Amino acid sequence: MNVQPVLTKTPAPAFVRASSISSLPVTSRFNPTVLLIIYALLLALALGLGSAYLALKGDPPFGGVRIGPWQTWPKLGSPEADPYMRAIVAYGGDVPLATGEGLAVTARTDNEGRELDSGCSYRIGAVMPAARIWTLTLYDRDGRLPASGSARSSFTSSEIVRNTDNLFFLNLSRDLSAGNWLQLPPSGSFSLVLRLYDMAGAGGANLKAEDLPTIERLGCGS
Amino acid sequence: MSFLNRLLLATFVGVVLAAGVHIAAILTAPRYAEQDAFGRIQPTLAAEHAQIISAPGGANTWLPMPDPAAAVAACAFNLSDGPARIAAKTGALFLSFSFHTKTGGVFFAVTDRAAVRGELEIVVMTARQLDEARAGEDVNEPSRDVRIVAPESRGFMIVRVVAPTSSLHAQAQQAAEAVSCTVDEQV
Known part of the structure; x- marks a missing residue:
């Protein structure tokens, strides 16, 4: 056999x-x-x-949450961050806000999904989620603070001027504007980062679009 | 098998292997990154106070997209030398600690809301050091330290102090620099 x-x-x-x-x-x-x-x-x-x-080089592909024009990755600053988030943070040399510290939300588009362009003017308003302190910062296309020496590139919750209804409006344009105003970079796209320090609620899980400010495009070219 | 078929097969094999290469590159990126926050903070391991990595105003920093209202300082720790004790006096300004390792990301964060009588003090230790500290503790006089266990023995701590107005920038920077990072004597 x-x-x-x-x-x-x-x-x-x-x-x-x-x-x-x-x-x-x-x-x-x-x-x-x-x-x-x-x-x-x-x-x-x-x-x-x-x-x-x-x-x-890009944004984390998974775990993003879109709230109106704002985008955030709630797990970015937590031990549950996925391998893409960890790799992106390490590659960029970044230290993201931890979940216990606050929440950062980023906008690269206006309310209607059009890319933020420094050739246009925008109005941001009028409410903010409850946080101990918030900062709203403008970055140029490369993620740097605009190089304008005298003009500010950010507002904090203490600096912004509110109206009698406790609402605020912030103008973004290249040319001087009355009221709360941030100067846009000379050209190119830009982004906005809203940091909500010591925010109430677990990592912004309950944030809705109406809690965050809107980004309205007023016009382009001048 | 014609040459065209073999070429298609080779392309298919290449794409499948590429997926493996992609996954391997993503998974190992935190371990081999040299210009990451850990790599940049590690040289300040010997410092006993937090070192500013992004001063208020956001100028001259390697930190991407810095918050111009925040003073960010860092301490590196190596728990094989003993537990790391991080202490800050809190004031009116927002202050927060976050604790990171090279490959594991954030493992703990706390804000000055957790401060006791104006002091925020955290002891970072390994699981073994925690066991030893508990074993060596006086039952009648338990330690009041807030102890957290780090997943790796090497890592760094980030302190953020946020200034509500630009006139408070200097104060925020001082508060961040005043955070002490010391190595506890091992019991």
């Missing part, structure tokens, strides 16, 4: 050997298989590292 398989297998190695010998002259001249393997590995490296690099 045991002899049978051995007997049937004997021709097979001979066949393999014969075929490998017969293909040897071909491979010594041109071997597409080796080239294809190298191609596959290079493709894997280029696509894998390229996509990882793009992911590291």
Whole structure:
């Protein structure tokens, strides 16, 4: 019984050997298989590292919450942050606000989803969620504070002037404007970051669009 | 198998492997990042007070998108030298601590609401140091330290002090610099 398989297998190695010998002259001249393997590995490296690099430079792909024009990643500052969040934080050398400290929300678009453009003017208002102190900061396209020396680039809850109904309006434009005003950078897109320090409620889980200020585009070009 | 089919197969294999390379790169990025916050803060390990990493005004800092109203300072800790004791006197300005490790991200955060009689003091320790501290404790006189266990022995602490107006920037910076980070004697 045991002899049978051995007997049937004997021709097979001979066949393999014969075929490998017969293909040897071909491979010594041109071997597409080796080239294809190298191609596959290079493709894997280029696509894998390229996509990882793009992911590291961007926003965390998962766990984002969109509240009106504002966007936030509630788990970014918590031990439950996903691997993308951790990689992005490490790559950028960032230290995100921890969940126990407060919540940061970012806006890159206005209420209607159009990218914030420093060629336009905007009005932000009129309510803020309850927090011990909040700061609203304007950054240029590269995430830097605008280089304008004298003009401010941020407002805090203590600095902003409110009307008698405890509402506030903040104008964003390149040219001087009355009231609460932040100067936009000379060109390009910009972003706004609202930091709510010591915010009531667990990590902004209950935030609704009507709790956060709206970003209304007034007009473009001047 | 025709050459075209083999090319398609190789492309398919390449794409599948690329997914693996992508996942591996993302997972290992925190471990191998050198310009991350941990890497930049680690050289100040010996300092006994928090070192400013982003002064109010937001100028000259490596921190991306700094809050110009906040003074941000940092202390590195290495728990193999002993538990790290972080202490701050709190005042009218918002003050918060957050605790981070290189690969694990944030593991604890607290604001000055948790301060007791104007002092916020946290002791960071490893699980083993916590056991030792508990074992060596006098039953009648338990320690009042607020102890937290760090998931890794090396990490850093960030203190943020927020100035409501620009006239309080200097005060916020002083408050952040006054945070002490010392190594506890091991019992």
